[in-house]
Amino acid sequence: xxxxxKKLPHSEIEIVGEIPADxxxxxxPKAIALLKKDFELPGFRKGHVPENIFLEKxxxxxxxxxxxxxxxxxxxxxxxxxxRLDPIGQPEVQITKLAKGNPLCFTxxxxxxxxxxxxxxxxxxxxxxxxxxxxxxTEEEVExxxxxxxxxxxxxxxxxxxxxxxxxWPAENTSSTQALPELTxxxxxxxxxxxxxIEFKEKLKENIKLEKERAAxxxxxxxxxxxxxxxxxxxxxxxxxxxxxxxxxxxLRHDIERFGLKFDEYLKSAGKTEDDIRKEWESEAEKxxxxxxxxxxxxxxxxxxxxxxxxxxxVKHLLEHNKxxxxxxxxxxxxQVLANQKVMEFxxxx
Numbered sequence: 484x485x486x487x488x489k490k491l492p493h494s495e496i497e498i499v500g501e502i503p504a505d506x507x508x509x510x511x512p513k514a515i516a517l518l519k520k521d522f523e524l525p526g527f528r529k530g531h532v533p534e535n536i537f538l539e540k541x542x543x544x545x546x547x548x549x550x551x552x553x554x555x556x557x558x559x560x561x562x563x564x565x566x567r568l569d570p571i572g573q574p575e576v577q578i579t580k581l582a583k584g585n586p587l588c589f590t591x592x593x594x595x596x597x598x599x600x601x602x603x604x605x606x607x608x609x610x611x612x613x614x615x616x617x618x619x620x621t622e623e624e625v626e627x628x629x630x631x632x633x634x635x636x637x638x639x640x641x642x643x644x645x646x647x648x649x650x651x652w653p654a655e656n657t658s659s660t661q662a663l664p665e666l667t668x669x670x671x672x673x674x675x676x677x678x679x680x681i682e683f684k685e686k687l688k689e690n691i692k693l694e695k696e697r698a699a700x701x702x703x704x705x706x707x708x709x710x711x712x713x714x715x716x717x718x719x720x721x722x723x724x725x726x727x728x729x730x731x732x733x734x735l736r737h738d739i740e741r742f743g744l745k746f747d748e749y750l751k752s753a754g755k756t757e758d759d760i761r762k763e764w765e766s767e768a769e770k771x772x773x774x775x776x777x778x779x780x781x782x783x784x785x786x787x788x789x790x791x792x793x794x795x796x797x798v799k800h801l802l803e804h805n806k807x808x809x810x811x812x813x814x815x816x817x818x819q820v821l822a823n824q825k826v827m828e829f830x831x832x833x
Contacts, residue, residue, distance in 0.1 A: 486562055494597035494720045498562055498574075502554050502587040514549035547581050554587055562591075569596035572722050594720035599780040602714035608830035611707040616699050620691045628687060632674065633663040700831075707830060712773045719772050727768035728761045735760070775823075782822045787829055789821035797821060 486500040519537050520530045527533075532540075555576060563570060571594040580588035664670055671683035736746045750756060782788060789797075797817045802808055 484558060484561075486565075488566055488568075491592070492718065493594070494718045495592060495594050496568070498591040498593075500555075500558065500562065500589050500591065502558065504584055504586045507550065507554055507587045508584075510550040510553045511546065513553055514546050517553075518546065518549055543583060544581075547583060551578055551581055551587055551589070555589060555591075559591065571595060571720055594722045597717050597719060597723075597776065599776050600716035601777065601780055601784070602711065604711060604777075604781060604830065605833045607710050607714065608707055608833040611703055611710065612831050612833065614703065618692060618695050618699060620688050620695070624691055625684060625688055628691060629666060629684075630663075633666065636664055636670075636673075704827065704831075708774050708777075709770070711777050712770045715773060715777050717773055717776055719769060719776075723772050724765075724768055727772045728764055730771075731764045731768060732757060732760065778823045778826050779819075781826050781829070785826070785829060787822060787825045789818060789825065793821060794818055 484500060484502050484506065486498055489497040489499065491497055515534065515537070518541065519532065519534065522532050522537055522541070523529050524532045524536070524540065527536075559574065562568070574591040574593035577590045577592075578587070579590060580586065666680055668679040671677045671680055674683065675686075677683040677686065739746050739749050750760075794814065794817060797820075798810065798813050801813050801817065802810060805813075
């Protein structure tokens with residue numbers, strides 16, 4: 484068999500192949516046997532038509548097409564192995580020459596895992612994560628949070644009966660301040676393991692600070708990943724871009740339907756089509772795809788992967804809570820998630 488590879492834009496390749504006539508002819512008996520299995524003819528049981536009668540009834544081109552499919556299905560994995568390719572998805576197949584007694588000529592087009600040219604990610608990470616931000620908590624923030632907690636615990640009792648709406652009742656005091664439960668030692672004990680108001684306020688202040696620190700760290704992570712995406716050279720395949728846009732559309736649909744709305748009605752009210760939304764998300768889809776390839780490449784370069792024990796533990800936990808989940812897919816998914824977490828920790832420590 485002869486074959487050659489041609490590189491195309493967007494990390495796609497074209498494989499031009501030719502299978503010699505004698506090799507191609509070897510697929511004829513297999514193709515005939517397969518086609519005969521489902522062949523029906525009056526007077527014969529299904530699949531039991533004699534071969535000579537079968538060959539009289541079926542066009543030779545049908546047999547050649549089946550031979551070509553068999554030949555390419557067996558040849559494609561060998562080409563992948565020979566050229567050490569990392570294909571994505573199924574290839575587009577075009578048969579360029581198909582005739583009895585002739586070689587089979589074909590072209591295959593497929594996307595491959597793109598080459599990822601990383602920038603100096605350690606320096607970028609170090610610069611992003613070393614930025615210090617003074618994080619404090621004001622009394623105003625504490626009091627505001629306390630007010631929200633008091634409001635959430637206000638039962639707002641309705642003292643009026645549900646009937647007898649002709650009865651005149653005195654106007655209710657609508658002051659929200661008076662309606663809220665008082666901040667007392669007894670009240671804070673109902674909120675958790677607090678001895679008194681002073682201890683409650685101290686713990687609340689600590690929690691507010693921790694939340695602000697988490698938000699600041701997340702902000703740095705976003706900035707770091709954005710910078711890496713901007714400075715990394717990678718020619719993303721179209722199939723990957725479409726997959727990311729599919730995920731974004733699916734998430735939007737899920738969020739809308741979770742609130743009891745219909746996706747089509749949402750699009751109509753927004754004056755958009757699904758294609759409009761997909762176009763708007765082009766840059767976001769590109770960034771998401773690039774970040775995943777970046778994380779995978781850093782993991783490979785730095786040999787950062789979860790241990791078998793870590794992975795097995797997470798898979799077990801996931802399967803316990805999702806009985807119908809596919810174990811092999813769960814392992815693949817969690818392996819990527821855990822590797823991403825470890826890569827992020829590695830970058831944060833630069």
